Amino acid sequence: MAKKYAFFLGCIMPNRYPGVEASTRYLMTRYGIELLDMKGASCCPAPGVFGSFDLYTWIVIAARNLCIAESLGADIVTCCNGCYGSLQEANHLLKENKELREWVNEILKNIDKEFKGTIEVKHVIEVIEHDIGLNRIRSEIERDLSGLKVAAHYGCHFLKPREVRRHEHPERPTILDRIIETTNAISIDYRDKLMCCGAGGGVRAGSIDVSLDMTREKVQNMMRAGADCLTTPCVFCHLQFDRGQKEIEDRMGVKLGLPVVFITQLIMLALGASPHVLGLQYNIIPVRPLLRKIGL
Amino acid sequence: MSASEQVIQLEKTDPKFVEEIIEYGSKIFGREHMETITACFQCGTCSGSCPSGRRTAYRTRLVMRKALLGLKDEVLSSEELWYCTTCYTCYERCPRGVRTTDIIRVIRNIAAKSGRMKEQHKRVARLLIRFGHAVPITDEFKEIRKALGLSELPPTVHSYPEALDEVRKLIKIMKFDQMVGYQESG
Ligand code: SF4
Numbered sequence: 001m002a003k004k005y006a007f008f009l010g011c012i013m014p015n016r017y018p019g020v021e022a023s024t025r026y027l028m029t030r031y032g033i034e035l036l037d038m039k040g041a042s043c044c045p046a047p048g049v050f051g052s053f054d055l056y057t058w059i060v061i062a063a064r065n066l067c068i069a070e071s072l073g074a075d076i077v078t079c080c081n082g083c084y085g086s087l088q089e090a091n092h093l094l095k096e097n098k099e100l101r102e103w104v105n106e107i108l109k110n111i112d113k114e115f116k117g118t119i120e121v122k123h124v125i126e127v128i129e130h131d132i133g134l135n136r137i138r139s140e141i142e143r144d145l146s147g148l149k150v151a152a153h154y155g156c157h158f159l160k161p162r163e164v165r166r167h168e169h170p171e172r173p174t175i176l177d178r179i180i181e182t183t184n185a186i187s188i189d190y191r192d193k194l195m196c197c198g199a200g201g202g203v204r205a206g207s208i209d210v211s212l213d214m215t216r217e218k219v220q221n222m223m224r225a226g227a228d229c230l231t232t233p234c235v236f237c238h239l240q241f242d243r244g245q246k247e248i249e250d251r252m253g254v255k256l257g258l259p260v261v262f263i264t265q266l267i268m269l270a271l272g273a274s275p276h277v278l279g280l281q282y283n284i285i286p287v288r289p290l291l292r293k294i295g296l
Numbered sequence: 297m298s299a300s301e302q303v304i305q306l307e308k309t310d311p312k313f314v315e316e317i318i319e320y321g322s323k324i325f326g327r328e329h330m331e332t333i334t335a336c337f338q339c340g341t342c343s344g345s346c347p348s349g350r351r352t353a354y355r356t357r358l359v360m361r362k363a364l365l366g367l368k369d370e371v372l373s374s375e376e377l378w379y380c381t382t383c384y385t386c387y388e389r390c391p392r393g394v395r396t397t398d399i400i401r402v403i404r405n406i407a408a409k410s411g412r413m414k415e416q417h418k419r420v421a422r423l424l425i426r427f428g429h430a431v432p433i434t435d436e437f438k439e440i441r442k443a444l445g446l447s448e449l450p451p452t453v454h455s456y457p458e459a460l461d462e463v464r465k466l467i468k469i470m471k472f473d474q475m476v477g478y479q480e481s482g
């Protein structure tokens with residue numbers, strides 16, 4: 001039976017980087033993975049933002065989103081570490097803690113919903129590794145990306161906190177590097193590779209200069225190591241790097257210009273898709289140098 | 297800092313502050329999780345790991361210390377409290393298993409509840425109430441969606457007004473609208 005996932009879109013992917021949504025849909029469809037619409041889903045809501053304002057509202061709204069996937073009978077897949085962070089954590093807390101679950105369900109009664117704890121929340125890179133399989137992608141590569149130097153940015157909330165996420169060691173992860181290398185590109189080493197992009201926790205909204213200074217440091221570290229582009233599996237980090245580089249130039253006068261490509265866009269490029277179909281032309285930082293490098 | 301500023305005046309401390317933090321977070325994270333704050337031995341691994349502390353005066357260790365000392369006002373009103381990106385690096389590295397990032401989120405909740413929420417943050421929160429998305433669609437991105445072969449509006453609250461009503465109903469029950477100064481008319 002074909003694998004099905006409830007596709008949790010969140011805010012930034014559908015409303016700011018629709019190219020990421022389109023690329024992810026192409027990739028999943030190509031490998032027979034059906035993406036079900038989560039009709040009426042809202043903001044996850046962002047874990048470090050709404051979680052910092054009111055954890056109780058945060059978990060109630062997250063639970064409502066989880067209920068939509070439960071009613072579809074499908075696990076969730078998301079392309080944002082923030083959405084993953086919120087929904088996977090809320091799902092974990094609600095499954096583990098009966099009192100919390102009962103309290104949340106009492107509130108959800110007002111909209112005729114009930115959290116049952118019947119699904120899991122997955123990140124798109126888990127689906128790429130476990131449901132598609134890297135060997136399958138490797139055997140179908142149509143465009144040669146060898147020589148392309150990619151700076152992998154994991155983002156924080158896919159890996160941490162480890163006791164909740166239960167993936168690899170957060171200081172020594174390999175999954176994103178392995179996916180990048182499946183395309184024959186090189187995943188480069190660079191200083192402070194696992195550092196935060198600076199966007200989370202409401203810092204982007206509340207203290208933009210602090211936020212952008214982290215982004216600047218990270219992008220400079222990547223560029224010093226010779227990166228041709230940076231690749232992330234989190235659309236919020238993606239926004240912070242793409243928009244952020246423009247903001248860094250405007251606010252600090254530091255010109256960077258490192259193209260930002262989402263992991264599903266990078267894979268689709270290697271599988272032969274046209275950059276236009278993937279929406280790369282809508283990035284704020286031009287991707288032309290990267291395309292030239294791969295002969296486009 | 298002068299010597300007199302370094303003196304902690306007992307009458308200005310709130311010895312119940314730690315308990316307030318633990319109590320507030322317990323229903324969400326469990327009591328044991330929250331009680332880890334009392335295990336902090338001030339090694340500074342958290343501050344040394346912090347991407348915000350590297351460029352600002354924010355010190356994670358100090359937040360834990362001040363919270364334990366009951367310096368409630370100082371902790372709640374500090375601008376730096378909002379510099380944590382919730383990256384969880386300190387959480388992973390703390391040798392005492394202090395659940396720093398969650399403790400910081402709880403302290404921020406207490407700060408927000410006491411009327412110390414930033415205007416920029418209230419604005420983001422009001423977007424969630426108004427649109428169901430903290431980052432709502434714009435005309436420009438509707439066009440881009442169409443050009444990429446996607447539905448003009450995503451199949452989220454943006455396409456289902458009754459779903460947005462549900463979100464708003466929950467937010468009203470939680471009184472989150474009052475906290476962020478949301479008014480019906482938008
Ligand atoms: S790393 Fe842990 S024990 Fe050390 S100062 Fe920070 S919170 Fe306290």
Ligand code: SF4
Binds near residue numbers: 342345356385396
């Ligand atoms: S979670 Fe917050 S306090 Fe801890 S290292 Fe990250 S930014 Fe600093």
